[in-house]
Amino acid sequence: MKSMLRARRIGTVLLRYGLDDLLADTPAARWLKLARPFVPRVAAGIAQQPRGVRLRLALQELGPIFVKFGQVLSTRRDLVPADIAAELVLLQDRVKPFAGEQARALVEKALGRPVEEAFEAFDITPLASASIAQVHAARLPGGREVVVKVLRPGIDRQIEQDIALLNALAGVVERTHPRAEKIRPREVVAEIEATLAAELDLHREGANASVLRRNWLGSRELYIPEVVWDYSGEGALTLERVHGIPADDTAALDAAGINRPALAANVVRLFYTQVFRDNFFHADAHAGNIWVDSDPARRSDPRIIALDFGIVGQLSPQDQYYLAENFMAIFQRDYRRIAELHVQAGWMPATVRIEELEAAVRGVCEPYFTRPLSQVSLAEVLVKLFRTAQRYQLTLQPQLILLQKTLLNIEGVSRTLDPQIDIWKEAQPVLEKILRERYSLRRVFKEARRHLPELATQAPEMPRLLHQWLQQQVDGQHQLSMRSADLQAINASLQRLQQRLIYAVIGVGLMIAAVLAPIPLGHWGLGGLGALALLRAWWRR
Template sequence: MSNTPEKFKRYYKFISFMLKYWNSDLFRQTSSIAINEGLPEDDEEHKFEQTPEELVEDLKQMGPTYIKLGQLLSTRPDLLPDEYLKALANLQDNVSPVPFEEVKEIIEKELGTKISKAFNLFDEKPIASASIGQVHRAELLSGKPVAVKVQRPGIQKKFIEDMDTLQEMTNLAVNHLEKAKTYALDEVFAELRRILINELDYKKEAQNLISLKRNLKDYEHLIIPAPVMDYSSTRVLTMEFVSGKKITSLSPLRQLENDFSELVEELVEAYLQQIINDGFAHADPHPGNIKFTQDNKIALIDLGMVARFTPQLQENLIELLLALSNSNGQRTAHILLKMSQTSEDSQKREFAKTVSDVIMESENSLAKDLQTGKILIQLNRLALTTHIKLPVEINILGKILLNLDQIVAMLDPEFNLRDAIKRNVTEIMRKKMLNELKPENFFSMLIESKNLVEHMPERMNRISEKLANDEFKIKIDAIDEKRVTDGFQKVANRITLGLIIASMIIGASMLMQVPSDFTIFGYPGLAIMFFLLAAAGGIFLSYVIVFRDENLNNKN
């Protein structure tokens, strides 16, 4: 634990920084844009008190944690003016390197051997230097070229101390400032802390590289460097060397000479695959983390920041992306509300109306307009101001799509990202459904159906007992008697159909044990026929529940 003078020094630095920028026009514009208020027209050409270079220098003086915050801000064109984004982008490149002697000491301590014994060649001058670590080019004893990422000495301790200071300040702000509560700064900071702590563990990044490389093995134009596990540790990461330039350095001539539409299509499909099928995605595809190779391939070189999506969330995101790609504002609002947490203060109608307006205004936007990711982040801000709590994954998805927008705009400015999402989501969803029809998933459904039938008598007994004792109560918000009656009829019909389907499955499973000359796929034929009939009934019932009920809801 740090001593008191050091803590006071950190507090002083933080408070001095906040006092300087809190009342500035730059902060006012950032806050206004974040909640979609905008600024007066005469402010468009306003020259802010603090120059972009001054902001960069202030962040450097604050230390590596704040440099990382600046890097995150450099990928947010929805919040800051262009000149500030460009200045903050330099934070990704222009951090002073650690002397080679310190690098050598870390590598030899982590790997347990001399550099000369581990590598044929090791360049003392780094090819990249960032706030957490720096990268050196090297060659293994086998002659294989590699990139070696080495963590800066003492960086973990520094990060944790700064995180503790920010945690205390965030808690103070949330307890005393209404705006801090509105923007849920404590939750934002908790997510930031989790991301940064994970980035400090290079073993986790090595596992992320392995997982992503496996998941995207079918995409021939995408490269994910494989880690060399024997030469990696918590503070040292050795991986395949990928030769190429940052995608931001793509020359206009090369853009004119090449048609990158196929490459862009593959990149978009790969990210959708990560989000809605794998549930594991590269969460920080900003241009600084993307290399463009000489043979027109894209390499994802930094996997310190990843996102994970649960199966239920993946299904919700499929619906959300389809609604966005179809410019269906009403449907988008409905899905977001379904995913969110609401309270008595939640302004659902205002949220739904504004969402519809935002989606309609952005219809037919192209990649050069940088709209798709920006819209999601804007909707997240809108949810906060209307007291609706969206899952943090929505903001992560918005950040992914926002960075993807920038890359797509560089390669093919006329590319329609929404049309691409519509095409690819439909295809990926089809593959996902086929994958879920595997035998292991089928028997999982059988077990669920068995549990349903086993517990049904007990539940029906409870209902009938409450009915007999006049204790059965139903809470209904609406007074439309016909609709309520129709609803009961639907429920009764579906329970009956569900019981029939479950009975067919149980009967079929029993028939599986009875020998029969009539077989299908090597199993007793009658049993398989019952399984198929039950599956058809289940699919039909699911279709009616998902699509017919949804149409009914939309009419109201």
């Protein structure tokens, strides 16, 4: 019954903002048409707004789940028109605050003691209010200024109902959309659900802030407020209070004498460093969550202050590697490499003809490189590549949705600060440096040393297992068992596995020859070559 009432409210809001035309030729269109006579006409002021603005306002009114849904859609420009996607990027879920006295009661419940006992002062007027939580200023005993974040009352129940409704809509899309297996609507909803669950867990947000602070402690580029754990609980999070200028308030930044081009470059470098060095990045990096330190001593070398750590992103080592290599291939205009990487990563079926995909990638990228790189949007290039790859059965990777959204946000913030910024120029050296360090020989030996105890434990079993495997090959008894879910990954990496096996066989053969060699020089020469071949077989980057 509650789902029906919620569905009715959603339909009413869509009609009130004149959005029924966006759902033409869908199962919802018939129901909206029947409900139209019972809903007031669209207000003149709203009717004059572009459809993207009307959709953004409607999503904000419907609450946090729809705001997050709109943010995800803003990254899927292959699914929504460009004007709508550009407007959805502006979603920052600013909503009317709830009563300060209610917030006070929730903080007392979370901390298990009266506010007067916990704090020297607590301001019931919120500093900021969003759809999931709001923030109040406070002062600890001893005078330290802090902020207290508290969840909205009943927000968990509302999100649960909306997720159930979105899952029902995802089922409809799966049955009716011709490309449903590529869009994977249920996985998109699951990603939104996981994101919201993280935002509802203030302990997790505090842990995210602590990790980010540790990664950047002492940095001149980025500052993360300290979590005050003794004054935090399940429903309230207390952090050090910081002061700064919002990154999109260019007038205030200019008045403070901030070097905006240097700041814009810093924003880009920080994003790529968090993703590829730390593999732990702030994934809600819109302008409202990025402040600039207003300390006069930092005018020429401005420092970023990050806020709101409910959403952070991480990638698997494989996705991290393939993504970095894709960026480098784009920077170097290596279109064949881009095509090969998409297949090797398992993002596209192994049956795709590399030459044909390479030609399609060239057709997307080459026109951009006729312009100065400062005028080229990396996010726009990636969106065009994504749309082109859809024709070749690209499968949506839900784990990359947060990264796509953050990349769009970061580019938007940096271009607001400096419209002439060359994002390619700032990003490429960061990526090259990180890749050199990550895949250096020193890193290889460090990883090998870290796994040495595990290898030492398993080493006594290796001769027996190797003999058993070789015997099976000779007797034709080797059996291969796998799940159907493994097939795509195996097809995508078959060539690389074959190459590694060849190097491994050569390496073992050379090592054996080194042992049998009649002269010491043979020991060292053949042994060294064998070691190099085995290292090449093991090396996966």
